[in-house]
Amino acid sequence: MKALGHVFKYGDNVDTDVIIPARYLNSFDAQELASHAMADIDPEFVNKVKPGDLIVANKNFGCGSSREHAPLCLKTAGVSCVIAETFARIFYRNAINIGLPIIECPEAAKGIEAGDEVEVDFDSGKIYNRTKGTEFQGQPFPEFMQKLIAAGGLVNYTNSKKGEGGCW
Amino acid sequence: MGMTMTQKILAAHAGLDSVVAGQLIEAKLDVVMANDITGPMALPIFREMADKVYDKDKVVLVPDHFTPNKDIKSAENSKSIREFSKEQGLKWYFEQGKSGVEHAILPEAGVVVAGECIIGADSHTCTYGALGAFSTGVGTTDIATGMATGELWFKVPSAMKFVLTGKPGAFVSGKDIIIHIIGKIGVDGALYKSMEFTGDGLKELSMDDRFTMANMAIEAGAKNGIFPVDEKAEDYMKEHSVKEYKIYEADEDAEYDEVIEINLSEVRPTVAFPHLPGNAKTIDEIEAMEPIRIDQVVIGSCTNGRMEDMRKAAAILKDRQVHPDVRVMVIPATQKIYKQCMAEGLADIFVDAGCAVNTPSCGPCMGGHMGVMAAGEKCVSTTNRNFVGRMGHVDSLIYLASPEVAAASAIAGYIANPEKVGDR
Numbered sequence: 001m002k003a004l005g006h007v008f009k010y011g012d013n014v015d016t017d018v019i020i021p022a023r024y025l026n027s028f029d030a031q032e033l034a035s036h037a038m039a040d041i042d043p044e045f046v047n048k049v050k051p052g053d054l055i056v057a058n059k060n061f062g063c064g065s066s067r068e069h070a071p072l073c074l075k076t077a078g079v080s081c082v083i084a085e086t087f088a089r090i091f092y093r094n095a096i097n098i099g100l101p102i103i104e105c106p107e108a109a110k111g112i113e114a115g116d117e118v119e120v121d122f123d124s125g126k127i128y129n130r131t132k133g134t135e136f137q138g139q140p141f142p143e144f145m146q147k148l149i150a151a152g153g154l155v156n157y158t159n160s161k162k163g164e165g166g167c168w
Numbered sequence: 169m170g171m172t173m174t175q176k177i178l179a180a181h182a183g184l185d186s187v188v189a190g191q192l193i194e195a196k197l198d199v200v201m202a203n204d205i206t207g208p209m210a211l212p213i214f215r216e217m218a219d220k221v222y223d224k225d226k227v228v229l230v231p232d233h234f235t236p237n238k239d240i241k242s243a244e245n246s247k248s249i250r251e252f253s254k255e256q257g258l259k260w261y262f263e264q265g266k267s268g269v270e271h272a273i274l275p276e277a278g279v280v281v282a283g284e285c286i287i288g289a290d291s292h293t294c295t296y297g298a299l300g301a302f303s304t305g306v307g308t309t310d311i312a313t314g315m316a317t318g319e320l321w322f323k324v325p326s327a328m329k330f331v332l333t334g335k336p337g338a339f340v341s342g343k344d345i346i347i348h349i350i351g352k353i354g355v356d357g358a359l360y361k362s363m364e365f366t367g368d369g370l371k372e373l374s375m376d377d378r379f380t381m382a383n384m385a386i387e388a389g390a391k392n393g394i395f396p397v398d399e400k401a402e403d404y405m406k407e408h409s410v411k412e413y414k415i416y417e418a419d420e421d422a423e424y425d426e427v428i429e430i431n432l433s434e435v436r437p438t439v440a441f442p443h444l445p446g447n448a449k450t451i452d453e454i455e456a457m458e459p460i461r462i463d464q465v466v467i468g469s470c471t472n473g474r475m476e477d478m479r480k481a482a483a484i485l486k487d488r489q490v491h492p493d494v495r496v497m498v499i500p501a502t503q504k505i506y507k508q509c510m511a512e513g514l515a516d517i518f519v520d521a522g523c524a525v526n527t528p529s530c531g532p533c534m535g536g537h538m539g540v541m542a543a544g545e546k547c548v549s550t551t552n553r554n555f556v557g558r559m560g561h562v563d564s565l566i567y568l569a570s571p572e573v574a575a576a577s578a579i580a581g582y583i584a585n586p587e588k589v590g591d592r
Contacts (some may be wrong), residue, residue, distance in 0.1 A: 013355055013444060017555040022534040026241035027236060028209035028308075040467060040557035060356040060389060064555060066206065066291040066533070089360050089391055090291055094307035111542035144192040144321065153307050155216050162217070 001122045003080035003101065006050035009114035014057050016091065020073045021064075026128040029119060033069050034076035051078035054120070056112045058084065062091025071095040080147035081120050083127060097154045098100070103127065103138035111136060137154055172327040172420025174395050175543030177302040177416050181285040185235035189326035193462025197226065198284035198301075198430040200314040203270055204231035207309070208245040211252055214311035221256050222318035228260040228279055229253050230270040232532045238537035245397040271295040271383060271470035276410025276502055282397045283416055285329030292470050292552065294385045298378035299405060300415060303388060325391045327362040328353075329424040334433035336447040342482065343472055343550065343570035344438040346384045349430060351438065351582045352449025359389035364418060366396060366566075369432045370464030375404045376476040383471045384552050387445035437586060439548075440568035444555050451573065451585045459582035460498050460567070461493070465574050466559075468499025468526070469533045472550035475505050477571040482514040484575035484589050491523035491581030497539050499526045523578070535559045548577040573578065 018041035020033055027033065038045035050119065055061075055074065061084035062070060071094045074082065082095070091145040095102045101122055108127045112118060116131040125138040151157040171179065173184060177185040178352075179457035181195035184275065189214065190201030198526040202210055202221075207229050214221075218592025221227040229249045234242035271292050276278045282300035289311035306320070314320050319402035350357070363379075363385045376547055378395050395401065397415040405413050437451040454460070467473075467481050479502055490496050498518045505527060509515045518525050535550040541547060541560035547567065549559065554566035570575070572586035579589065 013554075015555045016572065017534070017558050021557055022205075022233075022536055023540075025536075026239060030484075037302050040562045045366035060359065063355060064553060066289055066293075066305040066307050068206070068209065068309060086356065086359060088389060090305055090307060090354070093310060097307060123488065125506065142192060142323075148321075153228065154313050155213060158217050158313050 003052060003054060003120040003122070005050065005080055005118070007050070007054050007056050007112055007114055007118050008045060008115045009112065010041065010055065010057040012058045013060045013063050016062055016067050016070040017064055019062065019070040020067065024066060024068055028069060030072055030076040033073035037077040038109040046077060049077050049079065052080045053078060053154055054086070055079055055082045056109055057082070058109050062152050063088035066090045066105040068098060069095045071100040073121050074151050075100040083108050083112070096148060099153050105128050107165050108136035108138065113142070169423060170421035172362060172422045172424070173364055173396065173416050173418040174302050174327060174392060175324055177283060177285060178322060178474055182202060188325045189324055191324045192321060193324060194319050194321050195285050197314050197318050199226055199280055199286040199352040200271065200310050200311060201228040201230065201274065201288035203233050203290055203295065204235060204242065204246045204249060205233045205312060207249040208317065209308045210289060210312040211248060213309055216314050218315065218316035221258070221315050224257045226318065226374070227256070227258055227315050228274065229258060230262045230267060230273060231264065232267065232269050233534065234536050235264050235449065235529055236527065248537055254281060266444045266503060268505070269470045269473060269530055270499035272473055272505070274339065275379065276358055276408055276504060277298060278411060281405050281409050281411045281413035282401065283414030287311065287320060287580055288317050291386045292393045292461050295383040295470060296377055297382035297392050297394035298375060298384065299394060299401055301328050302392055302394065304392045304447040321359070325360055325362045326425050327364050328358055328366045329427045330363060331427060331429045332365060332367040332432055333429060334369055334431040335372045336432040336435055338436050339437050339572050340379035341570050341572070342373060342434070343436050345430065345432065346381040347438045347440045347445065347448050347568060348435045350384065350388045350446040353388055355387060355444050355446040356389040363388065363390045363393040365393065365557055370395065370398060372432060374476055375400055376474045384445065387552060391592065411534045436571050437570060439573060439583060440554055442565040442567065443555050445553060445568060454583050456578065460546065460579055461582050462510065462548050463494060463545040464541060465494060465496040465537055465578040466499070466532050466538065466547060466549040466551060467571050467574050468497065468501060470501065471552040472536055473499055473501025473505065475508055477550065478505060478509050478514050481575040482517045484572055484586055485521040485523065486517045488521055492579050493581050494578055496523040497526055497532065498523045499531055500528060502528055532559050548574045550574050
């Protein structure tokens with residue numbers, strides 16, 4: 001699986017309140033949430049984003065609330081991958097659970113600028129900056145998480161386990 | 169190798185003799201909680217996995233964020249979890265009028281106790297670590313899975329140990345201590361980790377102080393915050409709960425990524441400036457600046473809406489008047505606290521001073537309703553986050569503070585030192 005698109009670049013501590021402000025959380029309709037993605041940090045984001053585009057940020061991306069609406073609105077808006085130096089832990093879990101690809105890679109976070117065309121190979125974790133001709137190696141997921149991703153997320157994983165006569 | 173307190177609880181719930189940091193485990197859950205934002209979204213995901221919750225006594229739903237419902241959509245959302253609770257026969261569904269802010273009502277109603285493994289679809293679920301439980305915030309898919317199966321995967325966290333010594337000053341409480349700590353380590357200083365609070369200084373901290381501190385562990389990026397179970401914690405649980413609790417202690421040889429000593433006697437009233445909870449400034453630094461004029465004060469929330477917070481704010485507001493340019497909202501976090509405020513005469517003090525006393529709700533904390541700010545406005549708030557736009561317009565500013573700093577500022581009209589209220 002690959003991602004290819006242009007980059008929206010942000011700094012440290014992009015919190016879930018700016019990704020999807022609480023005033024929009026009276027809905028969990030994915031399309032409606034997507035229409036407000038990044039509203040309080042980049043009001044032009046929803047007008048500019050194209051399917052396949054990537055977000056690249058620095059430290060602690062997705063800090064703050066547990067709202068799964070945050071990765072969901074980005075995925076639905078067309079974001080194919082978020083690359084960051086580090087992710088806040090609840091955002092990290094939520095992204096995996098809903099199938100928004102994320103990669104921790106401090107070098108890529110530093111070496112990629114807004115507007116760069118970037119390609120990501122999720123199998124190898126390789127990040128290729130086509131604009132600058134540079135390549136980075138992202139952190140691979142631990143084996144258990146790869147299993148979750150391969151199953152198509154936590155719901156499918158849970159259901160497949162049930163089918164195997166798991167503990168519930 | 170020894171285990172931390174958190175690791176011991178996780179090992180026990182995973183059916184393992186021991187675990188190590190970084191290990192991925194599947195652990196059994198004692199409490200699975202969601203609210204009126206995360207709960208409704210979880211229901212269709214839950215239905216993909218199950219018809220019945222794994223245990224009707226362990227799945228808890230609390231409408232508190234947009235309640236009393238602020239609009240039709242939020243009313244529909246609350247209705248969905250109300251009907252689900254009835255359909256499933258849930259023991260713990262907290263309806264408006266008998267409820268409160270989730271992280272205040274769960275300990276108060278005795279739903280959560282020491283030694284448990286708890287998840288909540290709300291980031292401040294880490295609050296229950298004050299009781300000596302492993303408790304952490306998760307998202308909607310995780311909570312739906314927990315509701316269906318009673319289990320969830322976790323990466324076992326490493327830990328940072330905070331050794332508290334000394335005695336805090338008269339106007340220093342849990343809020344000042346935790347903002348001081350986050351200021352020291354940063355908003356990702358404990359990313360993916362446990363924050364374990366220990367030391368002789370613990371005996372100086374009330375349960376309400378500890379709830380406030382554990383509540384804001386997430387603001388340092390932590391997976392959980394946790395306190396040892398001492399006599400105060402046991403007394404609290406005996407008073408509030410009929411559940412059996414289990415006390416876990418960190419091993420002597422437990423490994424910590426870092427050990428940080430905090431002398432509580434050196435912590436000053438501390439305020440987190442916009443736009444990060446780690447942007448800490450002491451009241452002395454603030455007094456050296458030009459006065460920061462404010463428009464609004466909020467006293468309440470899962471961080472600081474408990475009885476002691478009400479008493480501390482009232483002690484300062486008693487026989488005084490809110491500054492004419494400031495709007496003040498006092499929001500007792502539960503109905504019980506609300507009633508106690510009336511019984512102790514605190515409600516009169518607040519109203520006489522010119523404060524609005526609101527019904528329990530998360531309200532303005534996350535810009536939901538009941539106190540949303542306009543462009544350019546500034547608020548001193550006892551809540552937990554001061555992110556851009558958190559309480560309304562993107563150009564409004566939030567200063568996080570203790571109830572005492574908030575009350576002193578309400579009177580002064582600018583961010584003020586509670587130690588000097590008597591001087592004016």
